[in-house]
Amino acid sequence: MNMNALKPSALITGGSRGIGSGIVRALLHSGFDVIIADLHPPGKDVVDLVRFVRADIGRQKDRKEIEVFCKSDTGRLDLLVNNAGVSVETRGDMLDGKEESMDKLMNVNLKGPYFLTQSIAKWMIAERKKDDFSYFPQIVNIASLTSYASSTYMAEYALSKSAVSMMTKLYADRLAEYGISVFEIRPGIIKTSMTAPSKQKYDSFIEGGGLPIARWGLPEDVGKAVLAIAQRLLPYSTGEIINVDGGYHLRRL
Secondary structure, eight states: OOSOTTSOEEEEETOSSHHHHHHHHHHHHTTOEEEEEESSOOOTTTTTTSEEEEOOTTOHHHHHHHHHHHHHHOSOOSEEEEOOOOOOSSOOOGGGOOHHHHHHHHIIIIIHHHHHHHHHHHHHHHHHHHOTTTOOOEEEEEOOGGGTSOOGGGHHHHHHHHHHHHHHHHHHHHHGGGTOEEEEEEEOSBOSTTTGGGHHHHHHHHHTTOOSSOSOBOHHHHHHHHHHHHTTSOTTOOSOEEEESTTGGGOOO
């Protein structure tokens, strides 16, 4: 068990790479104890600073292992960040999409975080009942601008992230009575391995004036947004959407 009970603790799914790594680094820098649940081990620069549990968020057995690991590692969890997710294997016409792809994306991007949140929320509720004066746990879901922007070449991904947006509303509503806030962060065009196959397309889009803030987003941009929530800078909010997208959501003419 984590002996430094005074430090807040956070569980980040998919925290070893991409956006997840930016979130992990922001929280570590701010003094959080961090647990990463991922299929891939964390980077060399943080491997000695975090606890790691190898898990596939889409598998019920692995989700249970994550919960057990967290309970044995830390007395209670202050922050859950549902970040783990997968994209389509091949971007293409939605008219040619396969059921196998839909099943995989819904399983990992929606079903996994939905049921992990269910079990972690029950733990948070139990701990809140023990201490409702100093323990204010929070949950953050990482969605996408495809929650609202049509992306016919990656339809399964867009559908899964749209569902995550509704999941945020549902859990925000259900958990408010227990003092547990739930937030959604919608990253835009973030420079990661997931967006690398479309680099040329996104470069042209940005250079052509597609974003008010004319640059690629970085994992640390998302990390800073999560950190603002983690530091309880939004104590009278829940169910809020925080866009980290260079202003794309403005939909300017």
